[in-house]
Amino acid sequence: MSGEEPQQQQEDETPPSLERRVTRAGRHVGDRYVRIVRPIGSGLRGHGGRYVATEQTMAATGTVGRAWQGLSAFLIGKRLHSDAEADERIGVETGLPILASDNISSSAYATEEAMRILAIAGTGALVLTMPIALAVVFVLAIVVLSESRVIRAYPNGGGSYLVARENHGVIAGLVAASALLIDYVLTVSVSTAAGVAAISSFAPEIHPYRVPIGLALIALLAIGNLRGVREAGVAFAAPTYAYIIGMGAMILIGLGRWYVGVVPPIAQPPHPFDPAGTAPLTILLVLRAFASGSVGLTGSEAVANGVPSFKKPEARNAVITLVLMGSIFATLFLGLTFLATQFGIRPDADEIETVNSMLTRTVVGATSPLYFIVQFSTAIILLLAANTGFTGFPRLASVLANDRFMPRHFADMGSRLAFNTGIVVLGILAAIILTAFGGSVNALVPLYTIGVFLAFTLSQSGLVRRWWRLRNPGWRVSILINAIGTVVTGTVLVVVAVTKFQLGAWMVLLLLPLIVALLYSINRHYTNVQDALVISGGEQRLPTLGAPVVIVPVARIDRAAMQALAFARSVSPNLKAVHISLSTEGAADFQRRWERLGSDIPLDIVESPFRSLLAPLLKYIDAIDKSDDRPITVVLSEFVPRHWWEWFLHSQTAMRLKASLLFRPNTIVIDVPYHSHDTGDLGPRPG
């Protein structure tokens, strides 16, 4: 043995390190210096086994990778550091457009939804619109008061899901979560459909294209949200405030005209309902109108669910946003309903022009800039209402994923600290629903509100139980508020479920238990996996394994095969090469070439007269496995072509074999790639 061998062996056994220190003597005594060889250019910073990836580490290297990264940076912005999470939080002024736009925007169509139901009983029945609006606002006041209690009790967010889970149990929590998930998807679909309807009110020629336009808008919103919550909020703030100011100005002008008695000519719908009505005015019809009007209450849960999105003090900012949201909605909704009923506006049977459009046309005239401002800002805010879904769904999904009720990807933050999986999945689901319902608001609304009121009822009743259990100071007031909230939201839930059952609510009621079962089964899977993987106290030592049995399938004797065989020999001495031959002559020929190679590795040759490579090989591995207790390791040599399109020129046997062995128990698969441009072997590299 030469003197260099132990040194070589010692170097071989050195664990890999990102930092190597070499001491050099220098020319003079005392001039010693240390050369620090570090991965400059990798962007990995740190020392002594602890390293941190930097922005440079994340930079793509290949042309395709760089192009993709450039496109991604253009669409969703530059990658953010995790420390920027605090900067991504929102204040009240940004929280209002992000989390409250759904509720505020409901004022754009809540009046019409109630009127459309009442109009079935004839024009005379429309006088009931105002009392119904007052009832909706009363329910909203209860909801706002109750939700403010939810925020104070659960300042870490989670909303109805967390409240229901903690106080009623897991199933109730999952019911609330499922209801909210459905509601968020519908929020996106309904709001987008309503936004397109608002645009088609002053540009009727786009009406036939409402579905593709809606889909494009959903894609735009998804991209906006992938850019991060704060940036989305900044972009969406201006239209929300423009809507509030524009609509407020229109209501003030309308009220002024009504007060002085100067009533302009009333705008007529292009296709009015039958003035005499097509059905009698029954209690059920009034309840249906109330149920449709209470669509205006949707979105009020988003603030309680999104408390962690707020800047500190989170709970206080959330409550301020909630109260502002309720006040703005109530003012606009009551103002619009009052003017619509006082001026005798009637809904359009074909949904081509909205009630708000006709009302604004009546008050300020079709050529007034305010008309365009109101219509345009209405369209924008209805689209932004969809943004509430994009804020709520991913956050709730992440909470569920952290609790292992949804796939883990939903809890992963993307490059802009947004929950990308949730955003993309929500966009896809909303797009499917929008397409399935032909982009009609009227067809989608019956599906809506059930989820919200189910979640409200569960969280309100959950809080009643919580106050009763804890009996903190002031619990009597809290329990009273939440008890009233339970009764009111529960009543609305029953009304909505009964009156809209045949119109489509049955779909939601059918979907709910299915989603609950799905979430529950996901959790059961994760629990089983954890049970299988978790290390108990006594097992906290690395097991010692013997050398495995290594099988190297060899198709032909070439460089790729030689590398795989050399590597296999370094893994274990229990090594066997196997060749599948399609003919007897081929087998004999291969045997001769193997002998010429002079290798000490034993070879088995399996003839396959049915010309299949995989089946005999898999059976061979099975047979070896049955005859030997040691784990099987299959070392595959795989040729990797230089260009992606060259893949099609190769049979990819190794790839197919890998796929076949992936789920085989007691089998380790090692892939030894051989790159077409790699002229070296796996031995130590110079330098």
Add this chain to the structure above:
Amino acid sequence: MQPKRVLVALAGTSADPDVIRLVAPIAKSARANVMGIHVIEVRWNLPLDAVMEAELDRGEQLLESAKKVAEQAGFSLETELLQAREAAAAIIDTAVERKCDLIVVAMPFRKRLGRVYIGRTVQNVYVNAPCAVLAYRQEQNA
């Protein structure tokens, strides 16, 4: 003179980018190998191979920046981080070991007691290096 191996000593001052751009025409015309080094000076109360995290991070960052400046200037810069008791000795020893025929040192414009202050590292390299030394002094208002 057409140097084939150039060693650029980088101290992490504002003069570093200037000196890399200064070397660019030499590197390109002579197709010279250019190496940028930064020496972390270790105090005598610490062992020579002590891990000084802040200095290592700073050194790594300034070498990465230097690499980028070199790339923009159109040549490739090899980099190395060293630890020594005295920077000048390590710079000269590395130049000797790598058979460099030119050492480039940079200094920002500084004054002490009313006179331009060169600093002991630049002075020692200038006096003791066996190869050619190019010293770059930054302009007054840089």
